[in-house]
Amino acid sequence: MSNANRKVIITCAITGSVHTPTMSEHLPITPDQITEQSVEAVEAGAAILHLHARNAVDGRPTPDPSVFSQFVPRIAEATDAVINITTGGSTLMTLEERLAYPLLAKPEMCSLNMGSMNFSIHPVARRISSWKYDWEKPYVEGMEDLIFRNTFKDIKRILQTLGECGTRFEIECYDVGHLYTLAHFVDEGLIKPPFFIQSIFGVLGGMGPDPENLTMMRTVADRLFGRDAYAFSILGSGRHQMSLLTMGAIMGGNVRVGMEDSLYLAKGVMAESNAQQVRKIRRILEELSFEVASPAEARAMLQLKGRSEVSF
Numbered sequence: 666m667s668n669a670n671r672k673v674i675i676t677c678a679i680t681g682s683v684h685t686p687t688m689s690e691h692l693p694i695t696p697d698q699i700t701e702q703s704v705e706a707v708e709a710g711a712a713i714l715h716l717h718a719r720n721a722v723d724g725r726p727t728p729d730p731s732v733f734s735q736f737v738p739r740i741a742e743a744t745d746a747v748i749n750i751t752t753g754g755s756t757l758m759t760l761e762e763r764l765a766y767p768l769l770a771k772p773e774m775c776s777l778n779m780g781s782m783n784f785s786i787h788p789v790a791r792r793i794s795s796w797k798y799d800w801e802k803p804y805v806e807g808m809e810d811l812i813f814r815n816t817f818k819d820i821k822r823i824l825q826t827l828g829e830c831g832t833r834f835e836i837e838c839y840d841v842g843h844l845y846t847l848a849h850f851v852d853e854g855l856i857k858p859p860f861f862i863q864s865i866f867g868v869l870g871g872m873g874p875d876p877e878n879l880t881m882m883r884t885v886a887d888r889l890f891g892r893d894a895y896a897f898s899i900l901g902s903g904r905h906q907m908s909l910l911t912m913g914a915i916m917g918g919n920v921r922v923g924m925e926d927s928l929y930l931a932k933g934v935m936a937e938s939n940a941q942q943v944r945k946i947r948r949i950l951e952e953l954s955f956e957v958a959s960p961a962e963a964r965a966m967l968q969l970k971g972r973s974e975v976s977f
Contacts, residue, residue: 672958673950674919674966676835676863676898677711677939679703680719681925682726682755683786685801687793689928691937695721696735700743703736705940706923707744710947712963714740715749715776715835715923718766723798726755728762730769737770738977745960747969748977749774749835752823756784756811757804760819764826771830771976773969776863777823779836779843783870784813813870820846824855831970835898837863839871841885848889858894861967862886863921866909867902874905876912883916892917896966903927906942911949919958922946 679702680693693702703714718732719725733750741748750772754763767775785808796802827834834856838844850856864882867874872882879899886895899913899920906927910920922942930936930945947957964971 671917671955672962672966673914673955674713674896674898674958674963675711675943675946676713676715676749676919676921676923677703677706677943678715678921678923678925679706679939680717681923682717682753683925684928685798685805686724687795687797687801688789689924689935691935692724692924692928693939694719694724696732696739700736700739702939703740703746704743705938706943707746707960709940709943710957711746711943712958712960713747713749713774713835715751715921715925717751717754717925723800725798725800725804726758728754728758728765730766733766733770734977741972741975741977745972747774747960747963748772748975749776751776752827753778753813753837756808756813760814760822764823767827767832768830769976771974772832773964773971773975774861774967775823775827775832775834777820777834777836778813778815779820779838779846780840781815782813782839784839785809785811785869788869817846820850821855824850828855831974833861833967833969835861835863837865838882839865839868841872841881844882844885844889851890858890859966859968860890860895861898862895863898863900865900865902867905874901874909876909879909879913879916883918900926904929904932907946907949910946911953914950914953914955920946920950
């Protein structure tokens with residue numbers, strides 16, 4: 666068990682590209698909503714904000730830099746949080762679209778998926794009879810026949826182009842093989858420690874939310890990199906969010922919450938904001954005698970370049 670006095674980084678993923686407006690009236694869509702919920706999440710204790718953009722009219726995911734620019738600078742002005750821009754985008758976006766804003770913004774951190782995979786929530790469509798917008802149903806059902814592309818060449822390009830800007834990465838690992846992919850790029854000299862490894866559980870197509878899988882990911886990461894070379898973080902999808910995060914924190918990990926990952930606060934209770942989830946996991950952590958890292962402490966732990974080196 667890790668030292669109980671260590672600082673735990675809370676990441677908050679504000680909106681994502683998977684859930685749709687029909688699934689929750691509280692999902693932030695517009696630049697104003699994303700800004701407001703981001704600021705509240707930081708005030709609640711989040712040190713890192715993981716950000717996607719959406720079309721303000723109908724909520725569909727968008728890679729448009731002009732949309733990102735309507736909320737990222739405002740969040741940066743209102744908070745000292747580490748702003749983490751997605752390079753995953755959505756399964757329908759090209760790599761060029763996914764990189765469009767990150768290459769302009771040159772943020773301290775970007776997400777980076779470590780492999781192509783089946784990634785889907787298509788069974789959810791069976792439970793919804795009425796959709797708010799026409800795009801939602803075919804988008805969700807269509808995931809059954811899509812692959813979330815992240816080839817070795819794609820990953821290499823992201824590491825090289827954003828690496829030149831001094832951007833570091835939230836390395837998203839949906840399966841144990843993704844840790845070995847990371848080890849390959851370490852051997853190639855394209856990424857250096859400290860690594861921020863986001864282990865992801867409960868997404869259809871990836872690892873299941875079993876406690877044994879969390880233990881396996883921690884053990885394999887220790888063997889490949891050595892515990893001093895990386896910061897471990899845990900993402901539990903949907904109803905598995907809080908239980909896996911609690912277990913992961915006890916094992917020495919950091920945590921990620923947010924409405925990208927779960928629309929709920931508790932069984933049968935919809936989250937009304939991202940800040941509610943941040944406050945809940947913070948309360949759990951503090952009751953376990955952990956301290957929550959500030960943005961400045963997260964920057965130091967992950968050796969980030971600092972806010973003064975970004976382009977927003």
